[in-house]
Amino acid sequence: MLLSWKNKKIRKAVIPAAGFGTRFLPETKAMPKEMLPIVDKPTIQYIVEEILASGIQKILIISGHAKRAIEDHFDSSPELEQHLEESGKEDLLAQIRKISDIKVHYVRQPYMRGLGDAILCAKEFIDDEPFGVILGDDVVYTGDGEPALKQLMDRYYETGSTVIGCQVVPEDKVSSYGIIQGEETENPDMLRVLDMIEKPSIKEAPSRFAALGRYVITPDVFDILEMTRPGKGGEIQLTDALRVMAHAEKVYAYNFKGKRYDTGNKLGYLKAMVEFALRREDLGDQFREYLKNLKV
Template sequence: MQRIRKAVIPAAGFGTRFLPATKATPKEMLPIVDKPTIQYIVEEALASGIEEILIISGHAKRAIEDHFDSAPALEMELEKKGKNELLKMVQETAAIKIHYIRQQQMRGLGDAILCARAFMQDEPFAVLLGDDVVYNGDGKPALQQLIDVYNETGSSVLGCQTVPEDKVSSYGIVKGEPTDNKRMLRVLDMVEKPSVEDAPSRMAVLGRYVITPAIFDILAHTLPGKGNEIQLTDALQVLAKRQSVYAYDFEGIRYDLGDKLGFLKATVEFALRREDLGRPFQIYLKRLVANL
């Protein structure tokens, strides 16, 4: 069984829900406090043992490449002014090994994953979507939890969390059968945004995957679906009929960054956890609430 060494981060979308901010700035570069969203995703991958990362980019996404590149003029200025901690931060970011390929047409998440086929070289791989940031503190990263399940089963794993009943209609929901692990189901099917009455479970697929390379042949023959896009969910449904696929209810606080309220929650809560910002920011928020 091959180990998980590579990950793909799809980052080609237009980010229309955050216009006008995303007209000239990739949504993946919008900061949570002072760190771009995509850097949280990259750091989770690295903390999970990933060695090589492929970012699927699109038009007007050059800022992502620049962020993970060296910046000689900036580094020289920081060194000159003795700002060594900031210099170290900039250099460490530039040292991350990242590859890029462009999705030339916006044909959906399934097509974006298919763009990674040559890079993966018939290996199982991880997928991390940039709309979902997961906070685990000192605990095990969400992706590492999925990789652990893959190491036990040798099968594809969908990162899920149990959502409240009134939220099931917002997500793809897993239909599955129980396993010996109470946090895990064997996937039988997936239902996209079902009503509460029709939902087969409360396990929602949330932006983390470990997938075997068999998915690529399936994606290559998957016809466009909703929105005339190639849907990864459609291909995973086929994969689950051909080989075992598991849904794992991972631990961690998940933030939906595709939603403005979710983005605000992430910004506030990450700021409150900061040693340099947490206490004064908490005092400010208490005063603010008291005066509303």
């Protein structure tokens, strides 16, 4: 039987952004971690821009407690726009208007019950279509190359199956991630997923393909999530649903190209801040010189 979502284009993407951000307390007591700036742009704006650059226009942010700042950021700001216009700051005005032109939808996750539960909140928005997912604190720099999500979308169009975004990590890092157990395909950068093992030891790790915060998922995941029982901490995990899918149908893991920053932890955030600043034409040279002469 032909599934109703087969041959449909990927038109929608979901950003789960409802977590408390406890690793950045006390800053995140009132400020969403997704709004922490990388130089002068909120982390979540990098995520949204990747989605738009991948050709997706319909974006849903899964929000939660104390996340109003995210909605305000993508909303219009008439007073600020008027001030910038009167001050002759045309470049800044254009940037602000470009942000508010982005069409973002929101749904609230009432309780923090895991990533799987957050994805379930998107069921009505997705409406039986394949869709992209990017975690709200996971930034990937690809320079002039294809956005990471677009790379996964291309693999979806080749296979018609769910694709998990991965990167090959060093052996001493496998115990920090969910690791793919899979079989090789004709593409050396892609595995067919047989199972996923959460934070294995080096000896137990079946590969070095680590799942890293990007997915293209078929809508049959919602039926599986609705049947998935809460695990540790009462949370419904997306990984558990993907494992069920992998046992029932083809699911792939793709080693996407690009430098990934986990801005959800302090060291990853600091690395992103420094490296994005060094890439800036207006800051890079001066900042590089400052770092060379820095004595602490």
